[in-house]
Amino acid sequence: MGEVRRAVSQFIGLIQCGLGGVASVFAYLVYASPSIRDALSVTPNEVYLYMFLLLVFGMFSILSGLLLIREEDSWD
Amino acid sequence: MEEKSLKRELGLLQATMMGMGGAISAGVFVTLGYAATLAGTVLIIAMILCGIINLFSMLSYAELGAAIPSAGGEYTFAKASFGGFLSFATGWFEWISNMFYASLSAVGFAYLISYIIPTINVPLTAVVTVAIFTLINIKGVKETGLTQTILVIILLALLGIFISWGVLTSQGVGTLEIKAPEGFLGVLRASAFIFVIYLGGEAIAVAQAEIKDPGKTIPRAILLSTLALIFIYATIAYVVFKIVPSKTLAGQASPLAYVAEQFMGPLGVGIITIAGIIAALSSVNTSIMAHSRVSYALARDGYFPKNFFNLGERFQTPFIAIFVGSVFTAAFAATGVVNFVAYAADFGFIIGFVFVNLSLIKLRRDKPDLHRPFRVPLYPLTPILGIIASLFLIIFLEPSTLLIGIGLFIFSLIAYCIRMVGHYRFCLAFGGMNFGISAFSAIIAYLIISNTLPIALSEVTRLLFFGVAVFVSITYFIAGLLDIIRKRDEK
Numbered sequence: 001m002g003e004v005r006r007a008v009s010q011f012i013g014l015i016q017c018g019l020g021g022v023a024s025v026f027a028y029l030v031y032a033s034p035s036i037r038d039a040l041s042v043t044p045n046e047v048y049l050y051m052f053l054l055l056v057f058g059m060f061s062i063l064s065g066l067l068l069i070r071e072e073d074s075w076d
Numbered sequence: 077m078e079e080k081s082l083k084r085e086l087g088l089l090q091a092t093m094m095g096m097g098g099a100i101s102a103g104v105f106v107t108l109g110y111a112a113t114l115a116g117t118v119l120i121i122a123m124i125l126c127g128i129i130n131l132f133s134m135l136s137y138a139e140l141g142a143a144i145p146s147a148g149g150e151y152t153f154a155k156a157s158f159g160g161f162l163s164f165a166t167g168w169f170e171w172i173s174n175m176f177y178a179s180l181s182a183v184g185f186a187y188l189i190s191y192i193i194p195t196i197n198v199p200l201t202a203v204v205t206v207a208i209f210t211l212i213n214i215k216g217v218k219e220t221g222l223t224q225t226i227l228v229i230i231l232l233a234l235l236g237i238f239i240s241w242g243v244l245t246s247q248g249v250g251t252l253e254i255k256a257p258e259g260f261l262g263v264l265r266a267s268a269f270i271f272v273i274y275l276g277g278e279a280i281a282v283a284q285a286e287i288k289d290p291g292k293t294i295p296r297a298i299l300l301s302t303l304a305l306i307f308i309y310a311t312i313a314y315v316v317f318k319i320v321p322s323k324t325l326a327g328q329a330s331p332l333a334y335v336a337e338q339f340m341g342p343l344g345v346g347i348i349t350i351a352g353i354i355a356a357l358s359s360v361n362t363s364i365m366a367h368s369r370v371s372y373a374l375a376r377d378g379y380f381p382k383n384f385f386n387l388g389e390r391f392q393t394p395f396i397a398i399f400v401g402s403v404f405t406a407a408f409a410a411t412g413v414v415n416f417v418a419y420a421a422d423f424g425f426i427i428g429f430v431f432v433n434l435s436l437i438k439l440r441r442d443k444p445d446l447h448r449p450f451r452v453p454l455y456p457l458t459p460i461l462g463i464i465a466s467l468f469l470i471i472f473l474e475p476s477t478l479l480i481g482i483g484l485f486i487f488s489l490i491a492y493c494i495r496m497v498g499h500y501r502f503c504l505a506f507g508g509m510n511f512g513i514s515a516f517s518a519i520i521a522y523l524i525i526s527n528t529l530p531i532a533l534s535e536v537t538r539l540l541f542f543g544v545a546v547f548v549s550i551t552y553f554i555a556g557l558l559d560i561i562r563k564r565d566e567k
Contacts, residue, residue, distance in 0.1 A: 005558070012558060016551065041532060064510060067559070
């Protein structure tokens with residue numbers, strides 16, 4: 001059971017890290033790409049807010065993912 | 077507190093060059109134009125005033141650096157005076173700021189090279205530059221100091237040619253009549269804008285564990301570099317206004333190169349461009365050394381992974397701290413997001429100034445018997461003025477800088493919690509946040525599919541976003557479950 005849980009934990013951790021990375025890249029795209037901003041109807045005043053939210057989400061996801069990947073030993 | 081293993085190999089000359097090289101970056105080559113349009117010829121006085129304001133904080137660095145000559149600079153001072161989260165946050169800001177500053181300088185260098193060789197790839201050049209200076213820093217502090225000394229001496233020689241030629245020439249259509257086009261407020265805004273050219277000189281304090289005879293050398297190096305910077309910047313501004321009217325500087329990409337061209341011809345442009353390139357390189361070198369010593373000190377006190385505290389057997393340098401920080405630096409440089417990086421670096425350095433001045437006041441109260449080879453004159457006026465000036469600068473920074481600063485502060489809080497809070501409780505907290513994100517994503521998914529989200533999206537985009545929201549919701553729900561069902565492993 002422990003092995004299954006460990007595998008699931010690592011899998012979910014990897015997905016969270018990936019989502020965090022994607023969110024960070026998306027934050028950069030919102031900053032750098034006018035077409036992305038147009039598609040999402042982001043006004044210039046809101047750019048930094050979106051970037052901030054995406055970066056916080058991205059950082060949290062990466063940390064949470066790393067926690068699941070790295071700390072599995074503590075279950076046993 | 078003494079770093080037994082780091083080698084004390086930097087003398088007064090290398091330490092002074094470290095401070096000057098850290099401060100004279102590409103900034104002075106580009107900021108003068110806009111500042112001149114705000115403050116006119118009063119900019120010369122504003123530059124001297126900024127230098128004096130900088131001196132208030134540098135005096136605090138000198139006293140604390142001589143009294144506590146351990147690696148880490150601002151972080152070490154905050155640790156000795158406040159400890160806990162405040163010291164960690166100071167170290168965190170300094171670590172990140174120096175990485176940002178190194179990447180900013182590397183990108184600046186690559187842009188300057190691209191003026192000479194237009195076909196080069198700017199991000200790649202910036203990354204290669206970071207890699208080269210990373211190797212130099214790993215090789216040894218002696219090599220780092222020697223490289224820095226050579227670079228800054230060449231830089232000073234080039235700036236010396238510009239200044240002396242400009243002072244002696246009879247050419248020039250500028251005026252030195254005291255005039256501020258946008259009044260006193262314009263002068264204040266210009267002062268806040270150009271203050272960044274003094275930032276970076278505190279690198280001496282970060283490398284203080286490797287400076288010989290720290291009690292004497294650190295204060296001397298800090299004061300020498302600070303006073304030399306005031307003289308150099310003020311005379312550069314003098315030459316600029318002597319040669320051209322302040323209005324003509326508006327919109328110039330490289331105001332110094334433009335001025336040099338007016339009285340030196342193409343040779344002047346070449347001299348200033350090479351000077352800019354060298355300034356950027358010396359800033360990269362100093363910043364890599366600075367960020368590695370801060371993370372080394374953070375690891376020494378258990379805030380960062382222990383590996384950062386390892387010294388290479390052969391070169392006696394914190395090679396892991398240098399390498400990891402440089403990987404981040406190269407990544408920032410590769411993105412080329414210069415504005416973001418510049419704002420973040422400024423904010424971090426200014427916060428560092430505030431904490432150093434606060435540390436000085438606290439240590440004077442708490443540890444009056446601490447051996448202080450150098451004492452700040454006019455205490456407590458000097459550090460208080462340093463704090464006020466730093467807060468004034470924060471007020472005048474771009475609003476986005478504050479937002480970035482708040483973001484960095486939140487990251488520092490998270491990082492601190494990771495190290496200090498018990499692992500099981502920390503996992504529970506993360507589990508709760510994962511559930512929160514899961515619920516929030518589920519609501520977003522519902523709003524998207526019911527078409528009640530106040531954003532006009534195409535059908536394909538709507539379905540894509542719905543799928544992503546559902547996926548995030550499920551993933552974070554499972555992550556939350558995994559976090560809260562793990563066994564308690566309290567140490």
